[in-house]
Amino acid sequence: MHYYRDTWMEIRLDAISENVRNIRRYLAEGTELMAVVKADGYGHGAEETAEAALEAGAKWIGVAMLDEALFLRKRGIDAPILVLGYCPPQHAQVAAENRISLTAFQEGWLEEAGRHLTAPLNVHIKCDTGMGRLGVRTLAELDSLLAALKKSKWIRTEGVFTHFAAADTLEGDYYQKQLEKFQAFLSRFPERPEWIHASNSAAALLHPEAAFNLVRTGIVMYGLSPSEEIKPALPFPLKPALSLHSRLSHVKKAEKGAKISYGCTYTAEQDEWIGTVPIGYADGWLRDLQGQEVLVNGKRAPIVGRICMDQCMIRLPERVDPGTLVTLIGRQGNEEISADEIARKRNTINYEIVSTLSQRIPRIYKQGEKIVKIKNSLFS
Ligand SMILES: Cc1ncc(COP(=O)(O)O)c(C=O)c1O
Structure with a gap:
């Protein structure tokens, strides 16, 4: 099963197994x-x-x-x-x-x-x-x-x-x-x-x-906490299994004063590098995530302008090549964006974030670094 899109989700099956084993170890015998x-x-x-x-x-x-x-x-x-x-x-x-x-x-x-x-x-x-x-x-x-x-x-x-x-x-x-x-x-x-x-x-x-x-x-x-409140009280660390990634489809310089996306809600304050990311609200990356940051080369970059159905734009800290990896949920170097962070931004809970990422996003299953399965619901 293949996919042709530069946006995908990675699911670490070994993280799920480890979380399950840790829960079982914690439960009483029987x-x-x-x-x-x-x-x-x-x-x-x-x-x-x-x-x-x-x-x-x-x-x-x-x-x-x-x-x-x-x-x-x-x-x-x-x-x-x-x-x-x-x-x-x-x-x-x-x-x-x-x-x-x-x-x-x-x-x-x-x-x-x-x-x-x-x-x-x-x-x-x-x-x-x-x-x-x-x-x-x-x-x-x-x-x-x-x-x-x-x-x-x-x-x-x-x-x-x-x-x-x-x-x-x-x-x-x-x-x-x-x-x-x-x-x-x-x-x-x-x-x-x-x-x-x-x-x-x-x-x-x-x-x-x-x-x-x-x-x-x-x-x-x-690998997610039932609430932010009880996170510090959990008896062992949890390993998040899901991360969400994309690749820049376009990088351009927006001159000072240039408008970005529907409704022209964003205006470049100076000459800025703007990247286009092929993910949008039909993928579950909803419009209220405008302003949320993503990771590019280990640095945070904010989503600017309205999120479209299939794409959104980010303000890059510097010029990077099209094709550069963008992490929307997950880690790059020392920076991490968790499902909890996205939930805070959207004023909801992590359950809603992960369960509403749409089936249009291909799922890549991994054991450690090894890809064990690719699932693309559009083709099945
Ligand atoms: C009846 C019932 N049991 C268990 C669960 C699992 O809940 P949680 O994901 O908080 O462990 C749910 C989920 O909402 C549920 O509806």
Whole structure:
């Protein structure tokens, strides 16, 4: 698989493996890891991330929707997969046929799924302890759900879980309340299901007491912190797996007073070297990144003028040749631009930065310095 474009993403699979191994080492004996690879592995590639995580000892794969799970099955991923989000009950049979576990929290859903099933289906019961998204909210609701499950011919309760809303802050009261509520839900099970899980990345690393026998880690596996606030409290350093690069397609001198890009929002204050970079908002390099710096020859250079759909312009510290490497996320020499820096600039979180880099950008997978795979979604 080839690509013909001077903009690409590099994914260090060895960084993902190392992060997974470090998380596993940190977890108590008997606690397994679910690698959360929804949204195409937070932009890193679901299949590649799942493979790297499983090789490094992850036991489960977590995705948001059935389509993502089926994609992984088609690509030969054989590990247990849980769909963490809602799956319409009429698709329960497809999940069952593909040994994909679903999330359940409504009696009506169980009945409807049951009508479509002709094979056993594993479900994990979702308890809403304070996230306010999906799940049973009261003990009475859980009791009726458990009673309905008891009567179900094909549906088996394989797990029970909840999701923390505020584990990525240093203030622990809300987390504690959710944990206590989850314990109350657990006490209603006549028999504990095989898998009990609550922790996302932040909880897995900051609250080992809530690990039960499975944690669901996404962001830390990719080497990014769940929040800026808890970064200093993380128990081991994380290795970011993703970097983003391009090459200058044009370099020219803009005379003092020259305007750059749509809307003429930038005016050269003196004679300046301006470079054009072939990446734009359709790649996920959004217009609010105007003013953000990139790296050229180890030095910072700001994006000037509006970001276009496929290109943007930067003010170079000196004249350089067209074709010179531009690093938008990653390191050059002593300088580094992290996904966190981009998130700060865009007033959002690193999750959003990496998961919205568009599929138009080719992905180059590396083990150390060796390229092991090139993926270009435009050709597949
Ligand atoms: C239910 C559930 N579990 C686990 C995760 C993984 O979260 P994180 O990437 O913070 O580890 C997510 C992601 O948002 C999720 O929705």
